[in-house]
């Protein structure tokens with residue numbers, strides 16, 4: 108099972124991806140996560156990437172393709188994986204197709220999680236993430252038991268530098284101009300599935316699972 112999760116920033120694709128990954132035991136390939144990990148490890152690729160990310164900009168295609176290529180070259184992604192946050196441009200999608208072609212495989216399904224801009228702003232302003240295990244919280248809908256502390260591991264919760272209002276606006280603009288054209292790209296391949304992201308978490312997940320059962 109090789110799947111790709113798409114949707115504007117804040118549509119909930121991270122949380123849905125986490126549940127799919129857990130249920131189907133898929134390796135998760137999240138470029139955002141890989142860049143944040145690299146940054147926290149003082150890795151040059153992470154430091155370079157964070158210059159773009161903190162202002163809500165896209166990391167360059169070359170750096171992003173390279174980090175994905177390295178990840179896909181590991182054995183665990185041979186039969187299945189979930190891509191979250193990559194590709195984000197048509198050039199990245201083309202690069203991904205080349206990588207998959209070299210592996211002798213292709214994507215089975217691309218999910219587009221739909222949401223309105225109001226919901227997106229609200230979600231991102233209220234989002235907090237654990238520094239240690241990356242579990243996400245929402246200050247209204249998924250409140251940590253102890254303020255500022257992760258329920259899962261006791262780590263410190265923080266607001267991602269790209270979750271501020273200015274940065275969110277910029278990410279939405281970039282999504283519209285650079286990432287939305289990808290929907291056509293995958294629609295033409297006949298593997299695009301639209302999911303209504305403005306429902307309770309479990310309903311969104313059920314809609315995704317209905318598709319996954321058939322592939």
Ligand SMILES: [Zn+2]
Pocket residue numbers: 237238239240241242257258259260261262
């Ligand atoms: Zn945690």
